[in-house]
Amino acid sequence: MRLASTAMAVFFALIPSRAGAAEPYSTRPSVMAGIGQWVVFGGGNLAMQLKIGHWAFEYSHGQALDLNRFGGFALKAAERDAGVSVFVPWTTGGGVGYQITPELHALIEVKAHHFEVRGADRNQRVTYTTFSVGPGVFYDIYLYRGLFLQPNVRFWPNVATTLDESRATFRRDDGTTYRHESHSFDFFANVNLGWTFE
Numbered sequence: 001m002r003l004a005s006t007a008m009a010v011f012f013a014l015i016p017s018r019a020g021a022a023e024p025y026s027t028r029p030s031v032m033a034g035i036g037q038w039v040v041f042g043g044g045n046l047a048m049q050l051k052i053g054h055w056a057f058e059y060s061h062g063q064a065l066d067l068n069r070f071g072g073f074a075l076k077a078a079e080r081d082a083g084v085s086v087f088v089p090w091t092t093g094g095g096v097g098y099q100i101t102p103e104l105h106a107l108i109e110v111k112a113h114h115f116e117v118r119g120a121d122r123n124q125r126v127t128y129t130t131f132s133v134g135p136g137v138f139y140d141i142y143l144y145r146g147l148f149l150q151p152n153v154r155f156w157p158n159v160a161t162t163l164d165e166s167r168a169t170f171r172r173d174d175g176t177t178y179r180h181e182s183h184s185f186d187f188f189a190n191v192n193l194g195w196t197f198e
Helices: 002-014 035-039 077-082
Strands: 028-034 044-052 055-066 085-099 104-118 125-139 141-144 147-156 158-161 167-171 177-181 186-196
Touching: 028 035, 028 055, 035 044, 035 186, 044 186, 055 104, 077 177, 104 147
Parallel strands: none
Antiparallel strands: 028 044, 028 186, 044 055, 055 085, 085 104, 104 125, 125 147, 125 158, 141 147, 147 186, 167 177
């Protein structure tokens, strides 16, 4: 246990940091791009972040996310089994939170996600928007001057949906039916690439 904690201390000590800055909690605006949305889902995401004292604020907007890429690993098991395709034309929202250290902050985020779902028969199509509220944890790793990577973990459970009765029925290729429930992102991880202006 002591060896593990020593290894973690050494690891974090080697990460470039702002902690040595004259004012570690100075006002710092940043712009970021979510690497996962660009590389994994073939779409895009841009975000703005503002840190003021111990407060942290963020707004982000993503678009054209294809959840079927790479074997549909981002789909729910029932969605994969039914052969539906799930596309996210846009996702948007923001968050507010607290800086625990100059590099580590947590947010409560409020998001809206618009979905387009098509069945195995591509003439079957339903669109809806879900709304989620949940926490996120972010860690800034400064690479050079204002350039940083920001690994993050979020939990975005659905709190509301525009899908009628929260479900839609699709026909499978074999003639059986599949009841699609509003897609929820729930737990997921990402890495942002950003630049801080000081």
